[in-house]
Amino acid sequence: MTDPREGAAQPILKLRGVSKQFGAVQALKDIELDVHAGEVVALVGDNGAGKSTLVKVLAGVHQPTDGAIEFMGQPVTLDSPGKALELGIATVFQDLALCENLDVVANLFLGHELGPWALDEVQMEVRAWTLLQELAARIPSVREPVASLSGGQRQTVAIARSLLLDPKVIMLDEPTAALGVAQTAEVLNLIERVRDRGHGVILISHNMEDVRAVADRIVVLRLGQNNGVFTAETSNAELVAAITGATENAVSRRRARKLEEVEQ
Template sequence: MSTPVLELSGISKTFGAVRALDAVDLHVHQGEVVALLGDNGAGKSTLVKVIAGAHSADTGGAVSWDGKPVEITGPADAQRLGIATIYQDLALCDNLDIVANLFLGNEHLHFPGTLDEVEMERRAWELLRSLSVEIPDLRVPVASLSGGQRQIVAIARALLGEPRVVMLDEPTAALGVAQTAQVLDLIEQLRDQGLGVILISHNMADVRAVADRAAVLRLGRNAGDFPIAGTSYEEIVAAITGAADNPVTRRDGRQTAGAEESR
């Protein structure tokens, strides 16, 4: 088995008397999509923020990058390693066009300081084509884009830094069917390009469509690591809820009983 590009061991995080993470392990390989699952309050957001450098983990845990120990004490450390995070709010500027959003804070300049609009637009087209994304006009305000297109712009902006691990926080939340399919296609593109992807989602259909593994957290602790191909929906839900008897398994039982009665 190859060495994970990112591996966390024994990561804990406390906020006062609250232990949000308790000795959590997580790893992701290049070219792999790992779904990070758990109920509200399970610790998913805290773990993502630790990886992104927004929170510092408590002492005692370890982080490895390509098998070598590293420290992530702030967002700059995560970015230098090659970790990109796309949060649910996307952090886009609605009044700016797509090109301006892609290069916001990282503009290409002409000497003595004027913006190189031609080079930025060329690079934007190049990046979107590499992702098999079609957006007819890069000079329209982001406010005019669909939810799926906005998500794609946010992902593309993160890729300008040439990351090796991309974390996506609920990327298909509130999207329609067609827009969701577009974003899932892009996640598959990232995997095919050899990136490690950590997908935080409550949508099990999306998880089963693109993820290779599911890492489940419950009450801040590891509750299971499952290969998607060989694991049932009910098993994953049981790990999330901590109970084999839950609404999903009860519904499945009713359906099975109804099918047997109809024979």
């Protein structure tokens, strides 16, 4: 399928021929990926498809064996997580890496506290409230310990922390995993608001409904390689076929039965 963004403005992030080997294991092979400002690109695939490896390459944890990465039109080398963050690529991993005994403000500014000699608690609290209000986040108080927040609220804090340094691209690794229906809706709404702020978002998820709800493009990985670029209008059957490599599966059979019923 052709890329719907082909011929659009210059992408913020551009990968061409990116490969990664761990000894004899080829984790990624000739990966191509574009991320534009103000769009959500979903990265989907089965377990072992290479999603986590690709995220770690972009986060500076792993260095690619081959290929080129361009950021804002310039070739870059992401040789450390600090370098990726400095360029403007932020990552929210699945474990969130929050300190549960600290409040929301302390978690947002962890490692980036304000004040050269003493913590400027007032300015940090004001900035925390401002950012959370811009995101329409449903946090009862910025002085609430993270341990007392729900799963959706914790995800909100983790995403807000990644926005604090105003990155160009944000990667979200399974942000709705293990969340209830209401909390999932809250996080998906937050992802849309992040996109509306002009950030490029890379969303990694196994949940096809979540992906189709917010993604502008869906990039499928299979066995460490690109296996198609789709839109939210793509049927579940087509996505499952691209992810698994099997055109005959439970989804396609159910769809065929329903079509037969309608025709009768």
